[in-house]
Amino acid sequence: MFVIEAVNPDVDDIIQHKINQKTKPLGALGQLESLALQVARVQYNGNQQRLSSQLQITKPTMLVFAADHGIAAYGVSIAPSEVTTQMVHNFVQGGAAINVFCRQVGFELEIIDCGILQPLTGQTSVIDQRLGAGTHAMHLCAAMGLEKVAQGFELARQLVMRHVAGGCNLIALGEMGIGNTSAATAVMSAMLNIDVEQCVGRGTGIDDATLVTKTQLINQALALHQPALVSPEAILAHVGGFEIVQMTGAILAAAEQKILVVIDGFIATAAALVAVKLSPQSRDYLIFAHESQEQGHKLLLQQLQAKPLLSLGLRLGEGTGAALALPLIQAAVHFYNQMASFDDAGVHNVV
Numbered sequence: 001m002f003v004i005e006a007v008n009p010d011v012d013d014i015i016q017h018k019i020n021q022k023t024k025p026l027g028a029l030g031q032l033e034s035l036a037l038q039v040a041r042v043q044y045n046g047n048q049q050r051l052s053s054q055l056q057i058t059k060p061t062m063l064v065f066a067a068d069h070g071i072a073a074y075g076v077s078i079a080p081s082e083v084t085t086q087m088v089h090n091f092v093q094g095g096a097a098i099n100v101f102c103r104q105v106g107f108e109l110e111i112i113d114c115g116i117l118q119p120l121t122g123q124t125s126v127i128d129q130r131l132g133a134g135t136h137a138m139h140l141c142a143a144m145g146l147e148k149v150a151q152g153f154e155l156a157r158q159l160v161m162r163h164v165a166g167g168c169n170l171i172a173l174g175e176m177g178i179g180n181t182s183a184a185t186a187v188m189s190a191m192l193n194i195d196v197e198q199c200v201g202r203g204t205g206i207d208d209a210t211l212v213t214k215t216q217l218i219n220q221a222l223a224l225h226q227p228a229l230v231s232p233e234a235i236l237a238h239v240g241g242f243e244i245v246q247m248t249g250a251i252l253a254a255a256e257q258k259i260l261v262v263i264d265g266f267i268a269t270a271a272a273l274v275a276v277k278l279s280p281q282s283r284d285y286l287i288f289a290h291e292s293q294e295q296g297h298k299l300l301l302q303q304l305q306a307k308p309l310l311s312l313g314l315r316l317g318e319g320t321g322a323a324l325a326l327p328l329i330q331a332a333v334h335f336y337n338q339m340a341s342f343d344d345a346g347v348h349n350v351v
């Protein structure tokens with residue numbers, strides 16, 4: 001369905017040489033160097049002619065996908081599902097952490113209702129891409145039908161294509177959905193065939209008793225659907241969520257459009273895992289912003305061979321870690337564009 005090409009590696013050596021010739025000891029900008037290489041690979045895509053143009057990040061856009069989860073009614077979170085809608089309202093008012101950080105770093109922010117329980121009433125800036133009023137409780141029946149996955153992918157693709165047509169060349173993905181660390185855990189466990197106990201965590205900060213319930217319900221869901229979990233799409237349908245589906249679609253669409261995608265925390269990384277399973281080529285376009293506090297995130301990142309830029313002990317989601325990573329991505333772009341080479345600066349004799 002998505003046509004995704006890996007980045008063309010033909011000018012990789014030239015890019016790496018340019019980075020190596022900057023006036024600094026070899027490798028001294030650490031992870032910013034691999035980040036600059038990644039941005040340059042994506043933006044030049046093997047094209048010699050393009051090498052003379054500067055790297056640039058244009059209209060960086062944070063897409064926050066919101067949805068509710070049936071399992072949230074069974075005691076897996078610190079908050080009830082109503083808080084999802086309340087937080088979406090907060091996003092619209094500009095008062096949430098993601099609003100603050102997006103304003104600070106220069107991200108455009110767009111909120112997408114993928115299926116919260118109670119849609120906001122009246123005229124709002126929220127994009128309506130609803131797949132339902134929350135998913136079904138996954139430990140009792142499939143979270144959604146398979147057709148919702150295809151529908152969600154297509155809605156996300158149209159959304160990303162609109163942004164690319166408007167001049168955006170970097171998107172970041174965040175989410176809001178009470179209970180969605182449960183869905184992301186189930187997706188991770190099913191995709192990787194790893195025990196739930198190794199994937200599950202405390203989400204927004206649940207206590208020991210709630211963690212026991214959460215683990216048990218996720219195990220129950222996976223046992224119930226086991227025979228049907230035959231493909232990434234089937235896993236999304238049975239134990240995923242509307243926002244996880246649309247984040248997966250947005251990643252695939254961004255890779256199709258050959259633009260960079262910044263991945264936030266555990267839930268967004270679970271969507272990235274599904275996207276990379278569906279299209280290994282999409283991995284080239286992904287920047288992993290941070291390692292969150294969620295227990296399974298480290299293992300999930302390892303499985304994707306991802307080395308995140310930040311580790312701040314965040315456990316919020318919303319795209320907050322991805323927002324905070326934008327200045328680092330810009331720093332990589334700026335050093336690549338602006339730093340003098342040894343020849344330019346007349347600096348020599350560095351071994």
Ligand SMILES: Cc1cc2ncn([C@H]3O[C@H](COP(=O)(O)O)[C@@H](O)[C@H]3O)c2cc1C
Pocket residue numbers: 076077078079083087175176177178179180181182202203204205315316317318
């Ligand atoms: C007030 C509030 C604001 C949030 N903003 C993001 N999340 C985060 O917490 C949820 C996932 O955690 P769990 O699976 O434990 O419910 C998601 O909505 C996520 O974005 C929030 C959670 C709360 C309570």
Ligand SMILES: O=C(O)c1cccnc1
Pocket residue numbers: 181202203204264265266267268292293294297314315316317318
């Ligand atoms: O890592 C995340 O994305 C995360 C962790 C806890 C709660 N919400 C999101």
